[in-house]
Amino acid sequence: MQGEEEDRGTPLALPGGPPIYIQIYEHMRAAIEQGDFRIGERMPSEREIQRRFHVSRMTAQSAYRKLEDMGYVLRHPTQGTFVAARPQWPSAVRKEARFTPSKSWRHLGGHFLEDLMESGSHAYRFDFEVGRPDMDLFPNASMQLLLEDLLTRKPSEVLMYSATAGLPALREAIARRLLPLRGMDRLGVEHVLVTTGAMQAIDLIAKLFIDPDDLVVVERPTFPGAIQRFRAQGARFAEVPVDGGGLDVERLEQVLRDLHPRLIYIQPCAQNPTGATLSAERRKAVLALARDYNVPIVEDDAGGFFADGPGERSLKSDDVDDLVLHIGTFSKLIAPGLRVGYIVAPANIVRLLTSVKQMTDLHTGPIPQLLLEGWLMSSDVPAHVAFARQAYAARLSAALAELEDGPLQPVLRPRAGIYLFCRISSGLPACTLQQRSAEHGVVFAPGDEFSPTGELGDHLRLCVSGLSAASIHVGLRRLKQLLREITSEA
Numbered sequence: 001m002q003g004e005e006e007d008r009g010t011p012l013a014l015p016g017g018p019p020i021y022i023q024i025y026e027h028m029r030a031a032i033e034q035g036d037f038r039i040g041e042r043m044p045s046e047r048e049i050q051r052r053f054h055v056s057r058m059t060a061q062s063a064y065r066k067l068e069d070m071g072y073v074l075r076h077p078t079q080g081t082f083v084a085a086r087p088q089w090p091s092a093v094r095k096e097a098r099f100t101p102s103k104s105w106r107h108l109g110g111h112f113l114e115d116l117m118e119s120g121s122h123a124y125r126f127d128f129e130v131g132r133p134d135m136d137l138f139p140n141a142s143m144q145l146l147l148e149d150l151l152t153r154k155p156s157e158v159l160m161y162s163a164t165a166g167l168p169a170l171r172e173a174i175a176r177r178l179l180p181l182r183g184m185d186r187l188g189v190e191h192v193l194v195t196t197g198a199m200q201a202i203d204l205i206a207k208l209f210i211d212p213d214d215l216v217v218v219e220r221p222t223f224p225g226a227i228q229r230f231r232a233q234g235a236r237f238a239e240v241p242v243d244g245g246g247l248d249v250e251r252l253e254q255v256l257r258d259l260h261p262r263l264i265y266i267q268p269c270a271q272n273p274t275g276a277t278l279s280a281e282r283r284k285a286v287l288a289l290a291r292d293y294n295v296p297i298v299e300d301d302a303g304g305f306f307a308d309g310p311g312e313r314s315l316k317s318d319d320v321d322d323l324v325l326h327i328g329t330f331s332k333l334i335a336p337g338l339r340v341g342y343i344v345a346p347a348n349i350v351r352l353l354t355s356v357k358q359m360t361d362l363h364t365g366p367i368p369q370l371l372l373e374g375w376l377m378s379s380d381v382p383a384h385v386a387f388a389r390q391a392y393a394a395r396l397s398a399a400l401a402e403l404e405d406g407p408l409q410p411v412l413r414p415r416a417g418i419y420l421f422c423r424i425s426s427g428l429p430a431c432t433l434q435q436r437s438a439e440h441g442v443v444f445a446p447g448d449e450f451s452p453t454g455e456l457g458d459h460l461r462l463c464v465s466g467l468s469a470a471s472i473h474v475g476l477r478r479l480k481q482l483l484r485e486i487t488s489e490a
């Protein structure tokens with residue numbers, strides 16, 4: 001990146017951290033979000049930024065360009081740079097708040113998922129943004145019966161406090177009825193911790209294992225929620241690229257050898273956002289490397305039920321050395337609103353994570369747990385999984401067909417899963433496209449949130465699970481048309 005050489009050793013430079021201009025961008029973005037600058041206020045000039053951070057003019061310019069691309073500032077050709085009014089972010093609210101966040105949470109700049117959840121409640125006609133499953137594929141009728149049945153139970157079962165690690169009946173149902181579908185059939189209740197979604201699973205693991213400045217290996221690109229959570233813990237990142245066969249194992253070995261990371265966070269099966277699945281050969285190599293360098297692997301299997309080929313079995317199913325902490329969720333399979341996920345890990349780690357969970361939320365609500373236990377025990381779960389997997393695979397191939405000719409190029413062409421990660425051929429920043437496309441009812445997730453460096457701004461993620469094949473065609477045609485229009489205007 002420009003200016004990196006001369007900037008080494010500046011107050012912000014973190015070895016192995018993101019490029020300097022991104023660090024400055026993050027710093028300024030946090031300041032704006034915390035309300036240190038008000039909407040409409042003039043920002044320091046590029047010269048001041050140069051002086052303050054001991055960086056080159058190019059680096060200062062790049063940081064401001066990034067702030068502008070992300071909608072935080074507006075640049076006037078002669079008058080300077082001003083804080084923009086961005087309706088999504090709450091800086092105005094924070095400015096008025098009487099109390100400021102603690103030092104450990106001061107770099108809370110990322111609220112990408114917060115925005116995503118919020119936009120999920122708006123009705124966009126072509127919503128490729130949020131990774132939400134299709135309600136029409138849920139077993140709605142049986143869920144309703146199970147819910148009615150719950151109301152006939154003793155209030156003490158449904159409404160009382162319960163065990164932190166999860167209701168024993170649900171832990172057992174997960175171990176017996178769900179884990180074998182991911183190739184894990186040697187595991188018992190003591191290996192399962194029920195969490196409030198996979199997001200909490202990442203949170204608990206980050207709290208238990210990560211100290212400030214620890215290095216976490218992540219795929220490039222990776223799941224933004226994990227970046228946010230590890231970053232809030234003070235972690236630094238080493239990115240390892242993903243291709244059609246999954247993680248690049250040579251690069252992984254280099255990172256393990258040279259940088260001594262604390263943790264490897266990966267999605268080996270139907271990855272969010274690329275859909276990549278680790279090949280059979282590479283999964284052996286990844287496990288061997290983790291063993292040789294003695295680094296635990298966090299396997300986020302949120303999309304695993306929809307994976308194909310070698311991804312039909314989780315990485316954990318081959319984990320003879322107990323190196324893998326496996327994260328699963330009911331969110332994509334059945335109902336994200338129930339907020340239930342789980343961690344599968346060695347029993348002693350489950351006990352430690354249970355203590356962390358106890359400090360976080362005491363336990364996950366018993367009503368969703370009982371519902372899911374009832375569903376697991378009374379339904380043909382493999383048939384539901386196969387049905388959803390097939391339905392989503394058809395949607396994925398509809399999207400791939402629509403993107404054959406276009407200004408949006410999928411970086412991979414997965415056959416399973418619910419996501420496509422695409423590069424915008426013209427190099428236009430996805431956030432520029434996003435503003436216009438939302439006005440036309442088409443939304444997606446901009447790519448820069450999928451890397452800790454924020455460098456994938458000319459990429460975007462499409463989630464196909466919430467739309468019919470027909471809507472996918474119409475929505476993507478509209479998106480391509482807009483992209484062509486904007487590019488020709490520029």
Ligand SMILES: Cc1ncc(COP(=O)(O)O)c(C=O)c1O
Nearest residue numbers: 131197198199223272302329331
């Ligand atoms: C890879 C990955 N991990 C974790 C999550 C969070 O899932 P949950 O809804 O179970 O919290 C998601 C949600 O999309 C995801 O894609």
